[in-house]
Amino acid sequence: MSFKLRISVAVIAVSAALPVYAQSVTITTAGGDYGKAMQEAMWAPAAKELGYDVREETQSDGFAALKMQVTSGAVTTDIIHLGSPEGAQAAAQSLLEPLDGNIIDLNAVPAGARSDYCYPFDSYGTVMSWNTKTYGTNPPKTWAEFWDVGKFPGRRALRSNAQDLIEIALLSDGVAPADVYSVLSTPEGLQRAIKRLEAIKPSVAVWWTSGAQSAQLLKDAEADLVVTWNGRAQTVKADGGMVDYSFKGSVIGTDCLAVPKGAPNKEAAMKLIAAMTQPARVAKLTDFIAYGPVNPAAYKAGLIPDERLKTLATAPENAGTSVFSNPDWWLKNGEAAQKAFDEMMSR
Amino acid sequence: MKSFPITVESVRKAYGSYLALDDVSLEIEAGEFLTLLGPSGSGKTTLLMAVAGFVLLDNGKILLGGRDITRLPPNKRELGIVFQNYALFPHMNVLANVEYPLALRKIPRVDARRRALDALARVKLEGFAQRDIAALSGGQRQRVALARAIVFKPRVMLMDEPLSALDKNLREAMQYEIRRLHDDLGITTIYVTHDQREALTMSDRIAVMNSGRIEQIDTPERVYHRPLTRFVAEFMGEANIVPPGSVRRIDGVDALRETLMIRAESFHLDPAFAGPDGVALEGVLRAKSFRGENWLLTLELDTRQEVLISVPATLAAGCADLAPGQRVAAFAPAAKVHAIAGAKV
Amino acid sequence: MDPALAADARRERRFFLSLSLPALVIVGSAAILPILWIVRQSFLTTAGEYSVGNYEKVLSSGLTWSALLTTLELSIGTLAVCMLLGLPLALALASARPRVANLLMAFIMLPLWTSILVRTYGWLVLLRRDGLVNAVLTGSGLTTEPLPLVYNFTGTLIGMVHYMLPLFVLPVYAAMRDIDPNLTRAAASMGAGLGLAIRTVILPLSAGGIVSGSMIVFIYTLGFFITPAVLGGGKVNPISIRIERTLSTFQDWGAASVLGLLLLVLLALVGVTFWAARLLLTQNKLGVAHA
Numbered sequence: 001m002s003f004k005l006r007i008s009v010a011v012i013a014v015s016a017a018l019p020v021y022a023q024s025v026t027i028t029t030a031g032g033d034y035g036k037a038m039q040e041a042m043w044a045p046a047a048k049e050l051g052y053d054v055r056e057e058t059q060s061d062g063f064a065a066l067k068m069q070v071t072s073g074a075v076t077t078d079i080i081h082l083g084s085p086e087g088a089q090a091a092a093q094s095l096l097e098p099l100d101g102n103i104i105d106l107n108a109v110p111a112g113a114r115s116d117y118c119y120p121f122d123s124y125g126t127v128m129s130w131n132t133k134t135y136g137t138n139p140p141k142t143w144a145e146f147w148d149v150g151k152f153p154g155r156r157a158l159r160s161n162a163q164d165l166i167e168i169a170l171l172s173d174g175v176a177p178a179d180v181y182s183v184l185s186t187p188e189g190l191q192r193a194i195k196r197l198e199a200i201k202p203s204v205a206v207w208w209t210s211g212a213q214s215a216q217l218l219k220d221a222e223a224d225l226v227v228t229w230n231g232r233a234q235t236v237k238a239d240g241g242m243v244d245y246s247f248k249g250s251v252i253g254t255d256c257l258a259v260p261k262g263a264p265n266k267e268a269a270m271k272l273i274a275a276m277t278q279p280a281r282v283a284k285l286t287d288f289i290a291y292g293p294v295n296p297a298a299y300k301a302g303l304i305p306d307e308r309l310k311t312l313a314t315a316p317e318n319a320g321t322s323v324f325s326n327p328d329w330w331l332k333n334g335e336a337a338q339k340a341f342d343e344m345m346s347r
Numbered sequence: 348m349k350s351f352p353i354t355v356e357s358v359r360k361a362y363g364s365y366l367a368l369d370d371v372s373l374e375i376e377a378g379e380f381l382t383l384l385g386p387s388g389s390g391k392t393t394l395l396m397a398v399a400g401f402v403l404l405d406n407g408k409i410l411l412g413g414r415d416i417t418r419l420p421p422n423k424r425e426l427g428i429v430f431q432n433y434a435l436f437p438h439m440n441v442l443a444n445v446e447y448p449l450a451l452r453k454i455p456r457v458d459a460r461r462r463a464l465d466a467l468a469r470v471k472l473e474g475f476a477q478r479d480i481a482a483l484s485g486g487q488r489q490r491v492a493l494a495r496a497i498v499f500k501p502r503v504m505l506m507d508e509p510l511s512a513l514d515k516n517l518r519e520a521m522q523y524e525i526r527r528l529h530d531d532l533g534i535t536t537i538y539v540t541h542d543q544r545e546a547l548t549m550s551d552r553i554a555v556m557n558s559g560r561i562e563q564i565d566t567p568e569r570v571y572h573r574p575l576t577r578f579v580a581e582f583m584g585e586a587n588i589v590p591p592g593s594v595r596r597i598d599g600v601d602a603l604r605e606t607l608m609i610r611a612e613s614f615h616l617d618p619a620f621a622g623p624d625g626v627a628l629e630g631v632l633r634a635k636s637f638r639g640e641n642w643l644l645t646l647e648l649d650t651r652q653e654v655l656i657s658v659p660a661t662l663a664a665g666c667a668d669l670a671p672g673q674r675v676a677a678f679a680p681a682a683k684v685h686a687i688a689g690a691k692v
Numbered sequence: 693m694d695p696a697l698a699a700d701a702r703r704e705r706r707f708f709l710s711l712s713l714p715a716l717v718i719v720g721s722a723a724i725l726p727i728l729w730i731v732r733q734s735f736l737t738t739a740g741e742y743s744v745g746n747y748e749k750v751l752s753s754g755l756t757w758s759a760l761l762t763t764l765e766l767s768i769g770t771l772a773v774c775m776l777l778g779l780p781l782a783l784a785l786a787s788a789r790p791r792v793a794n795l796l797m798a799f800i801m802l803p804l805w806t807s808i809l810v811r812t813y814g815w816l817v818l819l820r821r822d823g824l825v826n827a828v829l830t831g832s833g834l835t836t837e838p839l840p841l842v843y844n845f846t847g848t849l850i851g852m853v854h855y856m857l858p859l860f861v862l863p864v865y866a867a868m869r870d871i872d873p874n875l876t877r878a879a880a881s882m883g884a885g886l887g888l889a890i891r892t893v894i895l896p897l898s899a900g901g902i903v904s905g906s907m908i909v910f911i912y913t914l915g916f917f918i919t920p921a922v923l924g925g926g927k928v929n930p931i932s933i934r935i936e937r938t939l940s941t942f943q944d945w946g947a948a949s950v951l952g953l954l955l956l957v958l959l960a961l962v963g964v965t966f967w968a969a970r971l972l973l974t975q976n977k978l979g980v981a982h983a
Contacts, residue, residue, distance in 0.1 A: 061940055063940075063943060064939060064940060064943065067943060067945075089943065093738070093943075155821075160926035161941065205840070205843055205925065206843040206925040206926060207925060207926020207927060208925075208926060209921060209926060220820055220821070220822055221821065221822060222820050222821050222822070222843070335942055335944075338941050338942065339753075339755070342755050342929075342937070343754060343755060345926070345927075345929065346754070346755055346758040346759070346929065399877075399881060400880075401877055401880075420880075420885075421877070421880040421881055422880045422881070422882075422883050422884055422885050423883075424881075425883070426881055427881070427882075428877070428878065428881040430874045430877070430878060431874075432872065432874060434872060434874035434875050434877065434878035435878075436875060436878075436879075436893060436897075437897070438896045438897055447879075447882060447892070448882035448883055451882060451883045451884055451888065452883060495878075495882070499882065499883070505881075
């Protein structure tokens with residue numbers, strides 16, 4: 001072999017080997033518009049900054065996928081996108097790695113939302129939305145009015161799930177937002193909420209199961225009053241639907257990012273989470289979808305235009321009458337609450 | 348049993364461009380056994396099914412006992428039908444099949460049972476009441492079908508080639524039994540077959556059908572010996588159609604000017620058997636064969652036409668000596684020579 | 693038999709058995725192993741210990757039994773409507789001329805080639821408050837208010853019947869087509885009108901096909917998920933939805949496995965019942981003696 005050839009072989013070998021050294025990270029999101037928004041605003045720019053090679057997997061049921069991977073010992077994803085109650089549950093079942101406080105600033109979010117396992121990055125409100133053709137300029141303004149089928153006749157659509165509805169039921173029964181979880185924590189609190197839901201059940205035309213379905217119900221005027229997520233209501237409204245919604249009395253939930261137990265690239269995953277949740281990036285997310293940042297810093301310095309702030313559940317002006325969904329309460333009482341809810345449904 | 352006459356008046360039925368029944372008229376007397384005889388596609392089954400009510404007519408009328416039944420649905424006609432493949436209900440046993448029409452008439456169970464057993468006895472099926480249909484032979488199924496058709500005292504019996512699926516011996520026994528059953532009950536019967544021997548054996552009268560028309564309707568003897576058309580002549584058996592001029596009278600030398608039908612078995616080799624007013628023809632022997640009860644000779648006439656001659660063995664003393672190529676004369680009595688109107692050779 | 697011949701026969705049997713071995717392995721791993729896994733799962737608590745706790749929890753819950761009831765209601769309802777629509781349909785097909793029957797059959801089979809999801813959402817569009825059906829009903833003045841045709845039991849039943857009808861009609865039609873047309877003629881000649889002929893001759897003789905069709909409907913509908921999920925509006929919750937909820941909301945695989953096994957037992961019971969019914973029918977022990 002000639003000397004020249006030997007050099008060129010070495011060059012080819014080195015250049016071929018180089019990409020192997022680029023850190024690769026797999027992220028699992030819910031896909032769809034939401035997943036796309038997260039890519040554009042959050043992880044794609046963060047990956048570029050870190051020089052990571054990020055692969056995306058999509059799962060409609062993140063928790064089920066997480067549990068499957070961890071229990072079978074075949075963990076393929078490094079970062080998983082969960083709802084905060086699911087995050088709490090996953091942590092309780094030891095499915096998650098604890099977040100590294102040296103890499104991620106766990107205290108950047110409000111104390112009520114803080115988690116050691118699943119880092120909350122955006123928020124959504126479960127809101128009241130209505131058909132403007134049915135109610136004109138006089139829609140129900142409170143949950144109590146939402147429940148008043150005499151004054152506001154019309155077909156209701158609610159989510160077929162206890163989450164948020166339990167809180168809303170208590171709000172409609174005159175419980176103050178700040179007292180919702182203390183009432184729920186009494187033995188008769190849950191029963192009170194269930195009773196309230198049972199009272200409105202005859203007027204519920206549809207119990208929806210997916211966010212897309214709730215948006216369709218609004219759009220088609222299949223229901224006049226729909227409890228849905230603000231992002232969904234905003235999309236229908238922006239598309240010219242005869243629809244409006246209000247953050248008054250909304251239940252605010254957060255989504256979070258976590259690292260599955262036994263993830264192949266644990267440390268890189270932590271770094272990517274830290275980078276993709278920088279205030280500018282979670283503020284940027286609102287360019288694509290109306291889910292507001294959890295980190296208060298993202299609301300400062302004009303990162304989000306003023307008129308968009310009105311559409312975000314956690315914007316300072318919308319937060320007054322809302323209830324922050326409490327993952328801990330749901331972790332402890334979720335199964336009992338859902339069971340009571342299902343039993344109410346089957347009655 | 349009370350019997351009814353049937354009148355068929357100018358009935359017509361077309362399937363697309365195919366004329367299944369072409370202006371057919373027919374009078375059947377009360378208690379008569381009439382056979383519709385013809386090759387397949389002649390319209391005989393269509394006519395039977397029209398009487399049954401399963402074929403909707405384009406034109407014409409059918410009267411039963413003087414009453415117009417043309418528009419009456421089949422289930423109101425009160426006709427007993429025996430189908431070609433028996434059409435027994437496979438999910439019922441023999442008794443249930445025979446009781447079926449009685450059950451439909453809401454006849455009390457005890458009564459129905461007695462009548463069904465009577466009908467089974469009539470067709471010699473005592474002891475078969477509890478059998479499954481699948482466990483019966485063809486002949487037994489035939490009898491069940493008969494019992495089922497007569498048990499409710501129908502006004503008329505219709506039979507669609509009921510014996511065609513049976514072997515020869517059984518068929519002959521059943522022909523006799525069906526006829527006996529008819530005579531016992533005195534029920535007007537229309538019987539469809541393509542077997543001319545069966546028709547001759549069983550019928551009071553035979554209607555020979557061809558291409559949707561009745562060619563001739565007459566007694567078996569007349570249909571056999573006095574066919575009106577060449578079709579009837581040929582369909583009824585081994586008929587020789589002889590062209591004008593080939594046959595002469597024995598007593599004179601005049602050749603006969605009509606087209607003649609002479610059956611093979613009407614010929615003799617001895618003029619004495621033909622009588623003085625008989626006819627004679629001559630030809631070259633082309634073939635001969637011995638068939639046990641008779642000799643069969645094929646003569647070629649001067650017109651190149653072949654004539655078949657059947658000579659009973661008892662009268663065929665000279666037959667064995669005849670050699671092909673020899674000229675042979677054959678004679679037939681005048682009564683067996685029949686002119687066919689309008690027939691083309 | 694000659695011992696040598698018997699040995700040959702044994703060898704042959706073993707040879708053919710070995711031919712089917714790959715198929716057995718595939719069936720075994722694709723069908724039986726997952727079931728065994730589910731059985732194991734049903735005895736595992738969330739803490740990973742073996743116990744019968746899942747069974748106690750599921751079987752003592754009123755939700756299980758109400759889901760079971762809904763499942764049976766859906767299956768029986770679907771079967772009833774399939775019979776109501778399918779028997780006359782099969783009868784019409786069987787009495788139509790072969791060319792016409794084949795054409796009609798193609799139309800009936802057409803929906804089978806469409807994805808169930810597409811069909812289900814299709815019904816949603818047709819049946820909803822502003823949908824075509826309600827537009828026609830209110831437009832023509834037949835009703836003043838839109839009828840609640842979807843997001844309830846009615847809508848679910850419509851969707852399920854639409855899916856199952858071809859599968860029901862197929863075996864029934866096949867059975868009816870094989871009935872000798874002379875049998876109905878014979879019945880008519882003896883005085884049976886159309887209704888009686890159908891009741892005393894056609895139905896008993898196509899009973900085998902009807903049982904097969906019913907079994908297909910029942911077994912399919914027991915596990916139906918998409919149709920009740922989309923058209924039921926959250927109000928129609930059979931076992932399948934109960935399983936999904938147990939998994940997605942409670943992440944309780946043990947309880948979900950118990951529910952799955954419950955469904956399996958139900959399927960087996962239904963299968964055995966129909967199989968026995970068929971056997972009785974083919975042995976002609978349920979003959980209809982009297983009209």
